[in-house]
Amino acid sequence: MNQEERLISILNYLELHKTINIKQICEKFNVSRDTARRDIVNLTNQNLVTRTYGGIAIPSFHKQIEDYQERLQIEPFSKNLLGKAAANMINDSDLVYLDISTMVNFIPQYLESKEVTxxxxxxxxxxELVQSDKATIHILGGIVNKSSRHVSGYSAIEKLSDxxxxxxxxxxxxITEDGIYxxxxxxxxxKRELIKNANHVILLADYTKFNKHHKYKGLPYSSIHTIITDKTLPDNLNKVISKNGIEIKVVNKE
Structure with a gap:
């Protein structure tokens, strides 16, 4: 089956099932993940489908997705690059925590070859992680927040100490000169409880977060070891971050 035939088949599948992810494309059409991603890019560029986390959907169905899923589409190229760079920092046998950030959620797709917990x-x-045969997954318990698609509550925080x-x-x-918001x-x-149990804290932040205040100041710079971003930090932020000895990784888009 050539690409054109495969794209038609994917669209036919979407008419019935509304969504399809990368793993399903690979299994259904016996292609590699790279080929599946190229098919997704092709269909997206033609405005025939809309990207979702881990796959694609027909546009009419995607409109029903909550705000959190829509935020995944803001600066998706940068988020994907940052996710890949972050995944490269993870080694086999590592025990890692992945936040509910839309940016952090681009990490799992690059962990399929690593034996991590x-x-x-x-x-x-x-x-995304259940599609990997090698990853061991622990999900924290609590109340499901449907809009941001995460589990929260006292039991989730309490479990971190384990x-x-x-x-x-x-x-x-x-991110401002005062800290992380x-x-x-x-x-x-x-977050404050989480970092108590971490040897290395990595913050992912694209340029849209620079010098941006929000409602709550969460963490001081002393809590952070590495920042992964997509553009050179403004001078005022670079000065305070360097003063705190934080490693800065600027992802190259080229």
């Missing part, structure tokens, strides 16, 4: 409260992270993470990957709603009060308490 992942703890998360993100439903989308779990969805782990000693090699690496923790978190996102942010904003979040949009919800619950986030700051969860």
């Amino acid at each position: 992942v703890v998360t409260n993100s439903i989308d992270c779990v969805y 782990f000693n993470f090699n690496k923790v990957f978190i996102g942010t709603a904003g 979040y949009g919800f009060e619950e986030d700051i308490y969860f």
